[in-house]
Amino acid sequence: MCGIVGYVGRSAGRVNTEHKALDVVLEGLRRLEYRGYDSAGIAVVADGAISSRKKSGKLSNLIAELEAHPLPDALTGIGHTRWATHGGPTDLNAHPHLSDGGKLALIHNGIIENFAELKQELVAKGVTFLSETDTEVAAALIGDIYRNQLGGDNASGGLTRAMELACQRLEGAFTLLAVHADQPDVVVAARRNSPLVVGLGEGENFLGSDVSGFIDYTRRAVELGQDQIVTITADTVAITDFFGAPAEGKEYYVNWDPASAEKGGFPSFMEKEIHDQPDAVLQTLLGRSDVDGKLTLDELRIDTELLKSVDKIIVLACGTSAYAGQVAKYAIERWCRIPTEVELSHEFRYRDPIVDANTLIVSISQSGETMDTLMAVRYAKEQGAKTVSICNTNGSTIPRESDAVLYTHAGPEIAVASTKAFLAQIAAAYLLGLYLAQLRGNKFQGEIKDILADLGKIPAKIQQILDNADAIKKLGHDMVDAKSVLFLGRHVGFPVAMEGALKLKELAYIHAEGFAAGELKHGPIALIEEGQPVFVVVPSPRGRDSLHAKVVSNIQEVRARGAKTIVIAEEGDEAVKAYAEHVIYIPETPTLLAPLLSTVPLQIFALALASAKGYDVDQPRNLAKSVTVE
Numbered sequence: 001m002c003g004i005v006g007y008v009g010r011s012a013g014r015v016n017t018e019h020k021a022l023d024v025v026l027e028g029l030r031r032l033e034y035r036g037y038d039s040a041g042i043a044v045v046a047d048g049a050i051s052s053r054k055k056s057g058k059l060s061n062l063i064a065e066l067e068a069h070p071l072p073d074a075l076t077g078i079g080h081t082r083w084a085t086h087g088g089p090t091d092l093n094a095h096p097h098l099s100d101g102g103k104l105a106l107i108h109n110g111i112i113e114n115f116a117e118l119k120q121e122l123v124a125k126g127v128t129f130l131s132e133t134d135t136e137v138a139a140a141l142i143g144d145i146y147r148n149q150l151g152g153d154n155a156s157g158g159l160t161r162a163m164e165l166a167c168q169r170l171e172g173a174f175t176l177l178a179v180h181a182d183q184p185d186v187v188v189a190a191r192r193n194s195p196l197v198v199g200l201g202e203g204e205n206f207l208g209s210d211v212s213g214f215i216d217y218t219r220r221a222v223e224l225g226q227d228q229i230v231t232i233t234a235d236t237v238a239i240t241d242f243f244g245a246p247a248e249g250k251e252y253y254v255n256w257d258p259a260s261a262e263k264g265g266f267p268s269f270m271e272k273e274i275h276d277q278p279d280a281v282l283q284t285l286l287g288r289s290d291v292d293g294k295l296t297l298d299e300l301r302i303d304t305e306l307l308k309s310v311d312k313i314i315v316l317a318c319g320t321s322a323y324a325g326q327v328a329k330y331a332i333e334r335w336c337r338i339p340t341e342v343e344l345s346h347e348f349r350y351r352d353p354i355v356d357a358n359t360l361i362v363s364i365s366q367s368g369e370t371m372d373t374l375m376a377v378r379y380a381k382e383q384g385a386k387t388v389s390i391c392n393t394n395g396s397t398i399p400r401e402s403d404a405v406l407y408t409h410a411g412p413e414i415a416v417a418s419t420k421a422f423l424a425q426i427a428a429a430y431l432l433g434l435y436l437a438q439l440r441g442n443k444f445q446g447e448i449k450d451i452l453a454d455l456g457k458i459p460a461k462i463q464q465i466l467d468n469a470d471a472i473k474k475l476g477h478d479m480v481d482a483k484s485v486l487f488l489g490r491h492v493g494f495p496v497a498m499e500g501a502l503k504l505k506e507l508a509y510i511h512a513e514g515f516a517a518g519e520l521k522h523g524p525i526a527l528i529e530e531g532q533p534v535f536v537v538v539p540s541p542r543g544r545d546s547l548h549a550k551v552v553s554n555i556q557e558v559r560a561r562g563a564k565t566i567v568i569a570e571e572g573d574e575a576v577k578a579y580a581e582h583v584i585y586i587p588e589t590p591t592l593l594a595p596l597l598s599t600v601p602l603q604i605f606a607l608a609l610a611s612a613k614g615y616d617v618d619q620p621r622n623l624a625k626s627v628t629v630e
C-alpha cells in the first residue's frame with residue numbers, strides 16, 4: 001500500500017519545460033502520502049549517477065532532509081512513501097534500495113513472497129544487504145541480472161530486460177519502479193497484483209500508484225494490465241508482458257479536479273470529506289434513473305438473464321466497506337428476496353465457500369485495490385460466480401477484474417478513515433438492489449420510484465445534520481478523556497453502531513465496540529458500569545415490528561446499570577428523551593435509508609474527540625488508506 005511516483009522529463013535543450021524531477025516526484029508523493037506514511041524516499045538520475053535521499057517518518061522529514069542535503073537537478077526520478085511490511089519504519093528500510101554498485105535504484109509496493117529464498121541465492125553469490133526488506137532483494141536481483149547476466153548491455157534491452165527476467169522469478173504482489181545510472185532518461189516499472197498507472201504528458205511521462213500521483217500535470221492516463229512492464233522516456237511509453245511480448249494499456253481521461261483532492265478550507269481532509277457527503281450521495285444517485293424511476297445502470301454490463309437467475313448474493317468487503325455491505329443486505333433481501341450474505345473478504349476464500357454460476361458476488365471497495373477483496377473476487381470468479389464491483393476509484397484493479405462495475409461518485413477520498421465513500425457505497429448498493437428488484441419483478445415501478453424519491457431527499461437531510469452539528473462536536477470535546485465508548489444498534493442500526501465504533505478506534509485510539517442492541521443481555525451488558533458512555537442508534541418510531549420499542553428497552557437496560565446514554569433518534573421521537581443524557585436528532589426518513597443519516601453524527605463525534613486529543617485525523621497511526629497486502 002505504499003505510494004509510488006516516477007517521472008521522466010525532456011532536457012531543457014530540447015523543449016522548454018520547467019519541470020524538475022524532484023518537484024514532480026515530491027508533489028506526487030504529497031498527494032499519495034495517504035497510502036503510507038512511515039517513511040519516504042526519492043532517487044534521481046543526474047550526471048551519470050543515482051542520487052537518493054530517504055527518511056523514516058512522514059514526507060515532511062524527507063523534505064527537511066532534502067533541504068539539508070539537496071539533490072542535483074534532474075529530469076528523471078522516482079519516489080516512494082512507505083507503509084512497512086518487511087522491516088520496521090527505519091531510514092535503512094525506507095525505499096529506494098540500491099544495487100549494481102549504487103547505479104540502480106528501486107522502489108516497491110507489495111510483498112515479494114519468495115524473497116527469503118532469493119536472498120539466500122544472492123548472499124551465496126556474495127551480495128550483502130543493508131536492510132530487512134524484500135525490496136532490497138528485488139533490487140539486488142535486478143542489479144545482478146543487469147550486470148552479470150546481461151553484461152550491463154543496454155543494446156540487449158538493458159534495464160527493461162533485467163526487469164522482465166527478474167519478474168519471471170518474483171512471487172507475490174508488487175509494483176516496482178527502477179532507474180539506472182547508465183540509462184538516465186528511462187524509468188522501468190512492473191506490476192503484478194499491485195496498482196500502477198501511467199500519466200501521459202507532452203515531452204514528459206509519469207507513473208503513479210494512482211492518478212493523484214500526477215494529476216497536477218496531466219489528465220491522460222493509461223491503465224496497465226496484470227503482469228506488465230512499462231518503460232517510459234520523455235516521449236515514449238512501451239508496454240510488454242513479463243516475457244517481452246508487446247502489450248497494450250487502456251488510455252482514459254481522468255475527470256477528477258486536482259482541487260477536489262485538496263482540503264477545501266477545512267482543517268483536515270476528513271472534515272472536508274464529511275462535508276462532501278451530500279454531494280457524494282447525490283453524485284452517486286445522479287443519472288441512474290429516468291422520470292418514471294426506471295433504473296438504467298449503464299456500467300452494469302452483465303447479461304440481464306444471468307442477473308435474473310441469481311439465487312444468492314455474497315457481498316465481499318473489509319472494514320467500513322463491509323459495514324456498508326451489512327447495511328445493504330437488509331435492503332437487498334427486503335427488495336429482491338435474494339438471500340444475501342456479507343463476508344469479510346479475507347475470511348471468505350479460506351473456508352471453502354459455496355459459490356456457483358448462480359451466485360452474484362458484490363465486492364465493495366473504496367480504493368478498488370484492497371488485496372483481500374481482490375483475492376476473494378478472483379477466487380469467486382474461478383468458482384464460476386458473476387462479479388460486480390462497487391468502487392470509488394476509476395480504473396482500479398477490482399472493478400477491472402470484475403464482470404461489471406457500479407462506480408460510487410464520491411470523488412477522491414484522501415483521509416485514511418473512510419467517511420463519504422461509506423455513504424456512497426450504501427447508496428450504490430441500494431441502486432443495485434433496486435435494479436435487481438426491477439429486473440426480477442419483485443417491486444412495481446411505482447414502488448421503486450418512491451424509494452428513489454426518498455433517496456433523492458437524503459443529500460439535503462445530510463446537509464441539515466452537518467449544519468446543526470455543534471452539539472455533537474461539543475460532546476466529542478467534552479468526552480476527550482473517555483476510556484471506552486460502546487455503540488448499540490438494531491437492524492440497519494447495528495452496522496452503523498459498528499462503523500461508529502470503528503471510527504472512534506481509528507481516530508481517537510480508545511476502546512470502542514459496536515453491538516447488536518439485542519445481544520447485550522447475552523453477555524456484553526457486563527461491561528456496563530457507572531458513567532460508561534453508550535451511543536444508541538434508535539430506529540424510527542414509524543418503522544416496522546416494534547423495533548423502536550425494543551431499542552428503547554435496551555436503552556433502559558443499560559441506563560439502569562449506570563450507563564451514560566447518547567441517543568441518535570429521529571426528529572419528533574419524544575419517547576427516548578426520558579432515558580437519554582443527550583439526544584441527537586436526525587431528520588425523518590424510511591428505516592432502510594436511515595444509515596445514510598445516522599452515521600453522520602457518529603463520524604462528527606469521532607472527529608471532534610480525536611481533534612480534541614490533538615491527533616492527526618487524516619493519517620491515524622498504524623493505518624494506510626489502501627491495504628494492498630493480505
Ligand code: F6R
Nearest residue numbers: 319320321365366367370417418
Ligand atoms: C476504515 C477504513 C477501512 C476500509 C477498508 C477497505 O475507515 O477506511 O476499514 O474501509 O480497509 O478499504 P476499501 O474500501 O478501499 O477496500
